[in-house]
Amino acid sequence: MWVRFPPRSLHSPAASMLETACKLHPALAMALSWPERKADTVLAYLNLALKQAARSRCRYRVGAVLVKGGRVLTHSSNRVRNAPGVDFKHATFHAEEMLLRRAGISRGAVVYVARIDRAGAAALARPCPRCQQALALHGVALAHFTTSAGTGTLRLG
Numbered sequence: 710m711w712v713r714f715p716p717r718s719l720h721s722p723a724a725s726m727l728e729t730a731c732k733l734h735p736a737l738a739m740a741l742s743w744p745e746r747k748a749d750t751v752l753a754y755l756n757l758a759l760k761q762a763a764r765s766r767c768r769y770r771v772g773a774v775l776v777k778g779g780r781v782l783t784h785s786s787n788r789v790r791n792a793p794g795v796d797f798k799h800a801t802f803h804a805e806e807m808l809l810r811r812a813g814i815s816r817g818a819v820v821y822v823a824r825i826d827r828a829g830a831a832a833l834a835r836p837c838p839r840c841q842q843a844l845a846l847h848g849v850a851l852a853h854f855t856t857s858a859g860t861g862t863l864r865l866g
């Protein structure tokens with residue numbers, strides 16, 4: 710079912726959401742004390758993914774960004790499946806699937822996946838097993854994702 714109230718995230722930029730998340734979750738603040746450039750880069754792309762997530766019309770709002778060599782190849786939110794005559798009530802087309810459909814084989818690319826919850830905070834966005842497999846098959850060997858406590862990293866394939 711669609712969320713009835715307008716989520717806060719629609720009224721505040723993703724950047725400030727991440728900032729709030731940092732204040733709420735020590736793990737994310739710790740991420741900021743990593744070697745600065747690396748942490749900044751990861752958070753910047755996760756920020757972009759959060760912006761994509763905010764555009765999703767799905768119950769679970771997920772966004773993803775595919776990056777290679779410092780360039781964004783493509784980005785997307787997850788989508789509601791729209792097959793006429795078929796009732797996939799809560800089924801969605803995952804954001805990662807959309808990236809792979811657009812970008813194709815992307816050897817050496819890194820995927821950043823983010824989810825925002827109803828309150829507009831970053832939430833767990835670990836790629837599901839099906840997406841993990843698809844990403845690996847397309848040459849994407851590394852995923853960074855948001856969690857309710859900060860960020861997570863996953864090696865694929």
Ligand SMILES: [Zn+2]
Pocket residue numbers: 803805836837838839840841
């Ligand atoms: Zn998935």
